[in-house]
Amino acid sequence: MYRIQATVTTHLLAFLFNKLHSIFAYQMDLRKEILKEHSKVQTLRIVKYVGDSKELLSELMQLFFGAELSIAQRAAWPLSYIGIAHPHLIKPYHGKLLEKLKQNCSHDAVKRNILRLWVESMPPETYWGELFDVCFQLTRSKDEAIAIRVFAMHVMGNIAIKYPELTNELIGVIEEMMLLEQPAFVARGKKVLKLINKASDRKKNQKV
Secondary structure, eight states, X not given: OHHHHHHHHHHHHHHHHHHHHHHHHOOOOHHHHHHHOOSHHHXXXXXXXXXXXXXXXXXXXXXXXXSOHHHHHXXXXXXXXXXXXXXXXXXXXXXXXXXXXXXXXXXXXXXXHHHHHHHHSOOOGGXXXXXXXXXXXXXXXXXXXXXXXXXXXXXXXXXXXXXGGGHHHHHHHHHHHHTTSOHHHHHHHHHXXXXXXXXXXXXXXXXX
């Protein structure tokens, strides 16, 4: 019996040792890795490394909110993936992300990835009023990249689904803009309108 216990203890210690060794042997320098290469492969490496670690995400967010524009631009991509996969981790940062989105100096990649995150995982409702106004301005601005505009439109659609009083206004704006816009905008516009109409029909059926 003692031999069995000793064997189990030995295996447990070996497992723990190997686990700790793998953790401490792989310490990524996030800043260096962000600057090293800007590609999807590298982005996914960073996403995998950060995982669901609150501490590692904090390190990434410090780089994102820092003064180096090139770092913020590149950090935005993994940030959006991590936020979508782990919404609870990104929750403390939504206010700062909204402020970042409002900055005129923000790179397109920064704005695009913040909005991509909110298309999939919306911030708390307390931000929705201001967020709707910001997204409305971005959607209508011809100076913004098309990806930023369509993501902003989708975020407005997410909000309108919860607030029916915004629905008619938003539908009218989207339909009007689709008449003069690029195919990418029209395609996303149709998708957003479909989501809004589907949510509206569901609410009507619930009342019946």
